[in-house]
Amino acid sequence: MEPKQWNALALGAVVLLVIGSWLLFWPLESKITKGLDIRGGLSVILTAEETTGTAITEGVMDRAELIVRNRVDRLGASEASIQRQGAASILVQLPGIGNADEALAALGTTGQLEIRDVVSVDATGAPVLGDILLTGDVITGASISTDQLGKLSVDVTFSGEGAKRWAEITTARVGRQIAIVLDDIVQSAPVVQEPILGGQTAITGNFTPEEAKKLKTVLETGALPVSLKFEESRVVGPTLGQDSLRKGVFAALVGLALVGVYLILFYRGLGVLSLTSLFVFGSLFLGILAVLSSFGWFALSLPGIAGIVLTIGLAADSSILINERFKEEVAAGKTIRSAAKSSTRQAIGTSLDANLVTLVSAFVLYLVAIGPVRGFALTLMIGIFCTVVVMVLYKRPIIIALGESVMMKMPRLFALKGGGGGA
């Protein structure tokens, strides 16, 4: 492709990207998810501990996560988010929850698995629970098996004492329902088909693989109980968060304005170009945040705001790198036209290296760190990505395009010395 065509294409793409971004993120208030530290609510980090003291494995974490989900459902918190963090911890966020005390009390107990009698069925078809027949500690294991027809069943084994009582229970209840209950929520209510005397029990049904796995995990919480420990808890009042957000946004805007003034004073026309590239940068950045928000992958936290303020600096940095290189080559005697091409290529190379080094540390931070710092690392990475896109698709093409027209006629307007228009 001809360089000129490429330039026109790049600038066209930028215009479309900016318009697209604005459509995506406007109005900001509703398009970018606010994190819990801004909206208010309860955020806790729990670590799982097996009460038997064995090492934390994937299976233990599955059980812990299940217990947490189960309890969060019971609290009826909407928009709750439950995420694994690191090897042994789970982050639970309950935005806008009214009664934090109740939630804390519910989250902080060991999972309790029971097998209970079903006395009747209520109007909605849900079982009404009777006595506790067995507690989960008599279960020694659970596994999934497939029969010849490909139907899944969940197999449960009981300990010696448990098997004896299980035999009595099932003998007395053939044809009736029993319920498998975790933390007071019914997980499954199978009908007893026949007396089970050996302790080996198969629970059948039209399970999907996910359902079977869930039931297996539920039963395992009985065999290998998991207790959850609070490691970090934040109960955020909504007023404080809003206040910090207002201050953070104010700081970002003031910072941006001052950077703009400085750039224009120092670089004149080139400064205006830098400012427009900051505008493009900001648009793309917010567009990406809005897209991530809509998938639930991003929520703006206070450290995230700090990350944004910082990336404004990084974006300006790259822009200055180009301006300086350009001025320098013109001062060294190159024509504006040829300096526009060579200087932007060189400067983008330098800035790519410098940005990649920063990206490396942001990426490591994102992978390794726990808690709020990750939000910071994420915004930093997005910022670096946008910076590179803006330089390649906008700053270089626009300097080359203007280098062939306006700058040749009015070099002083762009604070360019030497070079000379027609040379």
Added chain:
Amino acid sequence: MPRFEIDFLGRKLLFAVISGVLLALAIGALTVQGLSFGIEFQGGTVINITADVPLEISEVREAFVDAGFREPVVQSTEDGGFIVRASESDPDEVNRAFGDVAAALGLDRAAGTVTTIGPGWGQSVTNAALLALVLSVFAILLYISLRFEYKMSITAVTALIHDIIIVLGIYALSGRDVTPNTIAALLTIMGYSLYDTVVVFHRMKENSVTLVKSTFTSMANHSINQVLVRTINTSVTSLIPVVVLLFFGGETLRDFAFALTVGLFISTYSSIGVASPIFVLWKEREPKFRALAKKYAQAS
């Protein structure tokens, strides 16, 4: 080049003295004073309160003691709120007790943000942070070695460690709490420190390709001068938002901004005053550049 040039590399001794003094002060402060770690690392409770009614520190303290907190440390903030630190770490108990405090002070329960950290958690947070730090240093060493050369990567990381020790020293001197935000700030400073150094090295690499008629040192010094305006301008534009954050960002973002402000100054200095001189001294030992030095030492 007709432009006036500053002989940075001729002032190696001055830089060595400045860095030496700063490092000695920092290490001294770190050993004598030590770092004070926030409750995020030790375990305990921090409660931030926004008060819409005027309250005295003593009143707030009393309410916390009455609610059963053993040794609450109460600090007032500029906007009329309070930060209370205590050693209790059970979220269930602490939140109930804070409910009592709010009632006693006539505040809305929602006017407070209650953070509790379990005692063992701090260790895992610290470990994760240290791991992040070590891993990124290795990743950076690898990247610069592959992209440039190993001598650059080692000097760049030396400058980086120099910066981090000094920032930590200032933390020790000022008695500010080290929080997870500080760690994030340190990692960012690493990024900045490298950014500046990489830009200078990039220019040296470019200029050394055509190096025939001068010494490595004078070429390197010329390179620093060529990118000097950029270095100053980018430091200014990076500092502006961070300083604004320091003054207007509110209590929560302030310690982050503090670390960054200090770090930006130091990292700008170290790319010129630490990384470049060490790298140049090292390069001058290569036979090719030693020969050039012999030939052109007088001329430059």
